[in-house]
Amino acid sequence: MISCTEFIPAYSEGFKFIESMGGRDELEKFWSELSNSYLKNSLQKLLNDEGLAGCYTYWSHSLNEEAADFTMILDEERGEFSIEMHKCPSKGMLLQMKHMNPHHAYCDHCPALYKPIIEKQGLTYDHEIDGDNASCKIVIKKLEK
Amino acid sequence: MSQESPSRKMMTRKASDNKYLHKDFHLSMNILLKYIYENYGTDQMIRYLKQYTEAYLGSLNKKMKTGDINSLAEYLTDIYQKEDWPVDIHVTGEKIIIEQKTCPGISQIKAKGETPCPHYIETYNTVYNTLCQNTPFVYKIEFFDEETGACKQIFERK
Numbered sequence: 001m002i003s004c005t006e007f008i009p010a011y012s013e014g015f016k017f018i019e020s021m022g023g024r025d026e027l028e029k030f031w032s033e034l035s036n037s038y039l040k041n042s043l044q045k046l047l048n049d050e051g052l053a054g055c056y057t058y059w060s061h062s063l064n065e066e067a068a069d070f071t072m073i074l075d076e077e078r079g080e081f082s083i084e085m086h087k088c089p090s091k092g093m094l095l096q097m098k099h100m101n102p103h104h105a106y107c108d109h110c111p112a113l114y115k116p117i118i119e120k121q122g123l124t125y126d127h128e129i130d131g132d133n134a135s136c137k138i139v140i141k142k143l144e145k
Numbered sequence: 146m147s148q149e150s151p152s153r154k155m156m157t158r159k160a161s162d163n164k165y166l167h168k169d170f171h172l173s174m175n176i177l178l179k180y181i182y183e184n185y186g187t188d189q190m191i192r193y194l195k196q197y198t199e200a201y202l203g204s205l206n207k208k209m210k211t212g213d214i215n216s217l218a219e220y221l222t223d224i225y226q227k228e229d230w231p232v233d234i235h236v237t238g239e240k241i242i243i244e245q246k247t248c249p250g251i252s253q254i255k256a257k258g259e260t261p262c263p264h265y266i267e268t269y270n271t272v273y274n275t276l277c278q279n280t281p282f283v284y285k286i287e288f289f290d291e292e293t294g295a296c297k298q299i300f301e302r303k
Contacts (some may be wrong), residue, residue, distance in 0.1 A: 005225040007170035013197040065167035076152040
């Protein structure tokens with residue numbers, strides 16, 4: 001059994017495996033398929049139903065279940081949603097595991113998954129990642145008219 | 146000054162505020178397995194599961210090489226506890242018997258309306274056979290219900 005609590009190392013090794021089969025292009029193809037299939041009934045549906053507020057609903061659920069260390073702000077008046085990830089539980093777990101090396105571009109899967117879904121809704125997605133410290137910042141905004 | 150208003154919401158959490166249990170990771174895992182299976186076939190899916198086990202469970206495999214059955218029992222008990230999943234794990238000096246009525250992965254995948262990857266059983270069979278490689282232990286599945294993941298698994302000394 002691969003427990004859901006062991007998913008992160010399984011995914012990191014999965015990225016290595018897929019990249020070994022077809023390089024970065026193949027890995028990005030997988031991320032794209034994952035984005036379409038995994039997020040269609042969750043983030044994409046919430047964005048359709050709630051607009052920008054769907055981001056708050058989606059990440060409230062997933063970041064709490066993932067026991068992340070974060071600050072999340074939804075500012076409807078400014079048309080902005082942001083996540084300050086102080087300590088990413090996934091990258092943090094991989095950095096703690098001294099017996100295995102994380103995939104060299106593990107953090108790249110987040111923008112690869114979320115950005116296309118967000119932009120499809122007419123929103124912008126900007127991010128800054130500090131993978132060595134398991135931290136990042138995401139800002140999602142309504143397009144200025 | 147309050148940072149909340151009708152149009153502004155904020156949430157701050159520490160890692161210690163929540164239990165780490167995101168069951169939808171089973172769905173993501175299933176998508177990964179399906180991707181490898183559909184693009185490269187069963188043999189490559191098995192090769193991936195071996196690679197994962199050797200990397201992630203290499204340190205447990207080392208302990209098992211010394212004949213240490215307790216580390217294996219602790220590991221198995223721990224992952225089911227973290228999943229909050231009912232299981233019967235019976236440990237003797239020579240054998241560990243694991244009986245479950247359903248698999249947490251298959252249950253979550255089906256609850257979300259998805260289908261488990263063909264050969265999902267390999268997440269047990271390949272992972273635990275790889276874990277036993279070059280150790281005094283062997284792994285066998287006495288039965289496995291593909292629909293629910295109900296199964297009886299046995300680790301025993303050779």
